[in-house]
Amino acid sequence: MNMIVRLLAGLTLWAAAFSLIYAMEGAACALEWHQLSFGPLNAARTLLVGLWILSLLALAYLSWSFWPRARMGGTLDRVAFGAALAGLAAAAYTGMPTATLSLCL
Amino acid sequence: MNALRRHRDLARIWDSPPGWRGALASVNHSQLGIRLILTAFIFFLIGGILAMLIRAQLATPGSAFAGPDVYNQLFTMHGSIMMFLFAIPMFEGFAIYMLPKMLGSRDFAFPRITAYGWWCYLFGGSLLIIAMLAGLAPDSGWFMYTPLSSKPYSPGINSDFWLLGITFVEISAIVTAVDIVVSILKVRAPGMSLDKMPLFAWYMLVTAGMMLIGFPPLILGSVLLELERAFGWPFFDAARGGDSLLWQHLFWLFGHPEVYIIFLPAAGVISTILPVMARTKILGYGWIVGAILALGFLSFGLWVHHMFTVGIPHMALAFFSAASTLVAIPTAVQIFAWIGTLWSGRPQLRMPMLYLIGFFVTFVMGGLTGVMVAVVPFDWQAHDSAFVTAHLHYVLVGGFVFPMFAAAYYWLAHFTGRQRQYRLGTLAFWLIFVGFNMTFFLMHLVGLLGQPRRIDTYPEGIGWTFYNLLSSVGSFVLAFGIALFVIDISLQFFHAPRSRRNPWRAGTLEWGMSLPPPSYNIGSIPHVESRDPLEDDPRLAHRLAAGKGYLSEPRRGWRETMAVDIVTGRADHILVVPGNTMLPIVTALVTGAFFVLMLLKFYWLTPLPLAGMAWLGWRWAAALGRKEDVGPLPIRGEETALTHAEVEDPPGWWGSAFLLAADATFFGALLFGYAYLWTIAPNWPPPRLMEASLLTLGLGLLGAGVASAARHRPAAQREGLGLAGTAAMLIALTLSAFFAPPPTEHAYNAALGVMFGYAGFHVFVALLAQLFVLRRRRAGYHSAARRAEPRIAQLWTDYAAGVTAIVLTASHVPALMA
């Protein structure tokens, strides 16, 4: 059972982060948080980029914690590690727009 | 016991009785798998005929062959039939037939569910065909966008046929997915650890998992739209706080994963056939498993790319554009693993391989145009044009139909016990391949020239005529090829010499049995040591028939097969599956009665079939179980194992858990809808909020807590507390619903209505489950060893408690704060 959880962990985390960021983007635009700012920081942008970085940290930690088993264990341990890395890469790739594109246009 | 005796005894236990009664009552996976495949193929032919009519209409400008009203029914039915009644049931049927054989078991975990799934599919599909023959077919397109499909703009019964018929079929898909997941995880040959499973099982495991997550949003959408159409609950009506985009989100949340749900089983077929054709082993097993997992998840992050033009901010589009390009990577990993496999072996150009080459060329093109439309500005141009029609057929026909035709030739001997003899197939392939490309390649071009999709006609003199005419000619070449394919296959059925065992010299277990296989598949169950058991031991089939494996001695008339530990594949217990029964067909008929009454708008009669279903559900569970402990039984040599009735987590528990997972996605989608409407929809806030009350909220939460915490008590106390807690939840929900404003007034009210209804339904199910356990304990069905039933009932109770707590909080708290 643990094996199954590990196989699914990385990508599930990506899915959660992806949905959360998308939902927050929708909410931020609907509630006009992009008009709000704290000093130099735009509220909506800070929220989105913050979530993105948090998700990257979580996935990086996860991948790192799977590494020892991947080195020693069998095929599925390596797959679990690979899936966590894939989650990390996917999060980096799909979250990039939070930092680079214009808000709510 | 010699092989012949064993065969006779097993056949007596597993065979279906002859005659129509036997056919109606059969729960055998091989029979049902073949029935699903045949039914799906018939729907494919019907969908194909509709496609021919579409192309006939579009062949010339200003054609008067079909008017717009007929044309709209044609393409709606073509799309819906191909997606819901052909593709999904086809691979389900294939998986139902093949998986137990590949996994070295004798049947699926829930044979009665397998049968129920097929009947529901047959009845639901027939409803749609009846609608079509009556000229009342749905006509709002296969994605049924609101408000076009809502009552004011589609007043007829057409859309109701779609919503109810498809939901009926989806119920079958969900229960079948549970069946598949549990069977793959639990019902395998001992020794087959997860990393020794044939790749096809991995593909089906992920596919079925995706179905559990992907289909509930569509079912929710259909329920909401039917509520709006039938009773005026305004979920999608912007004037009353609804939002037509909510439908699009729910639909595509299902609709995009759906495409991968269709592709993955076909990819599983390729990963199985291709190495055999190349006389080698697949390259990168672990990589492929990783790629399947990645596809399974990433494909849920694409749905908004169908909504690039609805006016969502560019940043949000960018998330989905990124995910849509990303999903090409695990696909590329698989494609290159396959090509690498071809390189490392000595590929032979046999019939299945020919179709696989057709797959490669077609699917890669579909993938490339897919990457193009994933780029937002390009999609702003190509969206909803004939370019997209071309793209989707390259993916679906290339990625599903070609591999399935390869599968047909590869496994034909399995179904018929005969070998291929006639050579019509090659000609059929070339007609199909050329005809297909001619039909659809041109559609890319005319799409870029500006031809929208779903138009019943177009004017002359704008340069579209030539492409459309050639495309229609191509489609008739294609149709001719398919007709030849049908003839070729039918000939093999009737007139070909018998095949020997394992004609392709493959390594997977499904070839380790006589052809066509007996109803029980294998005389005894092997101990699996590697990914290619037949390669390790080419005489395995004989040894199994001679009883050298597990469960070689039939006993007590039981249908026995082995259940294993999920990850390690260690022998865990003996699964005794139920035999033939009329319950599946009767339940499917009663389910169908509910849908038909809804269709005919006899709403006041619907409680009847619902009560019938509750009663049948009770019977369904009551048919199992035993009043005495049997303890460990021999399985092979000195080894013994318990039967599933005496273990902690029998497949039934897993089945409930996965069904609840699908249910939870449904609930999650409902909460998403509620939150979405609240933040995004126009015409909010509602005129008034519900009358919230701390008392009601407290009562409900208390009830939920008590019902769930009761598990730690001894049986009698647990039952009492459980019932008390459940009753409290029921009262709290009824009170809340009573003090909520009328649902037709605003989407807020309607959403609350559905949430209360959903929670109430589950509390009711929990109540039934608890009463069932109470009765069964008194009747002597439970003991210290036989303890699974209360555990399963507790699962349902906990779920109901969780749902009630969330629903009450989400409804009362915002109203209390305001």
Next chain:
Amino acid sequence: MLAGSTAILLLVCGLIAFAFLKRRPASPAKRVWIVGAGLVFPITVLTALLAYGLVIGERLLPRQSSDLVRVSAESSQWRWVFGYDGGGRRTYDALHIPAGRPVDVVLTTADVIHAFWVPRLGGKMDAVPGRQNVLRIEADRPGIYAGVCAEYCGIGHARHGFRVVAHDAAGWQAFSAGDRP
């Protein structure tokens, strides 16, 4: 994009053909096939493509601009009503715009979802009940452009077209001044 796709398609076909033509099994190098061809190659291509697409996408967004013209388009089954100057003037099934200037079309619908698409002016946008969507278009030179409804909208969908008339500066002045076009 087209050339790149063709090249990739040919590459894949070539690789498959070679698998059949070669004499003996080539040694399977997982690293080359899966990591090289399956990961590195698509990641590179796709990242470049995505970045390119997003940059273009940003440029097409309806931002503020001094010579911007705003028109409205109300779609219904099966007609287009275009409004100018905040709705003061209306035209039916023909949209008038100045050539060479950015135009924001504000899209609404009176009934079901429709979509505004002028293939030669690029881009399309849906008209969704309860919302106002804005599509930025620009015609390079004066002329008449055919437009279609791109979202299926019922029986009249195929005939739910319209025209866009792009005027030169003088023509636009005349149109704005109220002359019948």
